[in-house]
Amino acid sequence: MPSKSGSSKSDTSVPENRLVEPMSWQTDNWQQLSRRLAEDQLPHALLLKGQTGVGKRQFALAFAQYVLCQNKQGEKICGQCRNCLLNKAGTHPDLLLIEPEERGKQIKVAQVRHMIEFTEKTPQQGGYRVVVLCPAEGMNTSSANALLKCLEEPGRDTLMLLVSEQVSSLLPTIRSRCQQILFSRPSTDEALQWLAHAIPDQERARTLLQLAAGEPSTALRYDKEGLLDQRDAMKSTLAELTRGQKTPAEIAIKWQNYDAVVVLEWLTLWLQEMIRYSAAQDKQFLATEDMQKMLAYIADRAGQKTLLETHAWLVKQRSLMLSQVNLNKQLLLESVLTRWLGLSV
Numbered sequence: 001m002p003s004k005s006g007s008s009k010s011d012t013s014v015p016e017n018r019l020v021e022p023m024s025w026q027t028d029n030w031q032q033l034s035r036r037l038a039e040d041q042l043p044h045a046l047l048l049k050g051q052t053g054v055g056k057r058q059f060a061l062a063f064a065q066y067v068l069c070q071n072k073q074g075e076k077i078c079g080q081c082r083n084c085l086l087n088k089a090g091t092h093p094d095l096l097l098i099e100p101e102e103r104g105k106q107i108k109v110a111q112v113r114h115m116i117e118f119t120e121k122t123p124q125q126g127g128y129r130v131v132v133l134c135p136a137e138g139m140n141t142s143s144a145n146a147l148l149k150c151l152e153e154p155g156r157d158t159l160m161l162l163v164s165e166q167v168s169s170l171l172p173t174i175r176s177r178c179q180q181i182l183f184s185r186p187s188t189d190e191a192l193q194w195l196a197h198a199i200p201d202q203e204r205a206r207t208l209l210q211l212a213a214g215e216p217s218t219a220l221r222y223d224k225e226g227l228l229d230q231r232d233a234m235k236s237t238l239a240e241l242t243r244g245q246k247t248p249a250e251i252a253i254k255w256q257n258y259d260a261v262v263v264l265e266w267l268t269l270w271l272q273e274m275i276r277y278s279a280a281q282d283k284q285f286l287a288t289e290d291m292q293k294m295l296a297y298i299a300d301r302a303g304q305k306t307l308l309e310t311h312a313w314l315v316k317q318r319s320l321m322l323s324q325v326n327l328n329k330q331l332l333l334e335s336v337l338t339r340w341l342g343l344s345v
Helices: 022-040 056-068 082-091 108-118 141-152 172-176 186-196 203-211 216-224 227-242 248-256 259-278 287-304 302-324 329-340
Strands: 002-006 044-052 092-098 129-133 157-166 179-183
Touching: 022 056, 022 179, 022 186, 044 056, 056 082, 056 092, 056 129, 056 141, 056 157, 082 092, 092 108, 108 129, 108 141, 141 172, 157 287, 186 203, 186 216, 203 227, 216 227, 227 248, 227 259, 227 287, 227 329, 259 287, 259 302, 259 329, 287 302, 302 329
Parallel strands: 002 092, 044 157, 044 179, 092 129, 129 157
Antiparallel strands: none
16 A cells, blocks of 8 residues: 555555555545546645544545556556556555554654655656545644645645544644545445445344444444454443442443543444433434443433533543543543443432
8 A cells, every 4th residue: 555654544444555446335425536636626635524434544545546547447547557556565655644653643743744745755656646644633733733834835746635534623724725525424235235245244244333333444343353342341331330330440440451442432322322312212212222221221310411411521532532642541431431420320
């Protein structure tokens, strides 16, 4: 694949060193941008935005490879030209992927400075120099300001593809210098069809997709990382917390080995279900079937106002977590669990 700065794959699971294609539900976005490329109307910076797990990263990489292809076949790459072969080998000198070195960590200032140097050079293969930066909100203030300089003074024949699931956390000056492209979540049928090749068990695929809030790439990541067992363990310990059998501190210790990003994703998902249930007083909105009784109990005790406030707080905690270099995970989990316990007290 491209030369890399960092190694996280936060948006979708794409094997290294191969040519990639956009996902089936991204046809409209692909046609729009490929048409603009053919008409020489591409802006120098695109901001690909939308929920996590809907394939923005894969789209960005696929489009980067398409831009660099020397013998395009309509809206597809040829797969045989020198540039395609370089992309297939993961050694194309004019494609740079900037990502955090670890999931949940920040993009470093040094990585952004390297990107600036990259964009100032003449393309080695002719055509464009392409940067994929994912996730754009993974930058701290210093990194974001360095990126802003690059956006204000783009190198010639440079295309920057920024991937984001939290556009509101980006500097307004960064947003204003990019053309924003929205990526929507696919239908359940589209997502299950895409997952079928990797997860033949449709019931398992459906459970994972539900846990991933309908985001197919996230569901695939959960499957590969074996997170269904973690989810079951979280459900059991949350029940113990609600019954007063365990304290937030005790559970935080048990959760130390869990990915904090995933923990907050799931708690946010369950809160969203409770908010919908609270508004309609209908258990069909509690999609997590084996947690319906507990979630309904908590929702009834908390009330919608408190649920909404807690949801907003959790979203903020996730954003703060992604922006911190030295995260105190134990303290974060205790704080989150204390807030969760407060819903049912």
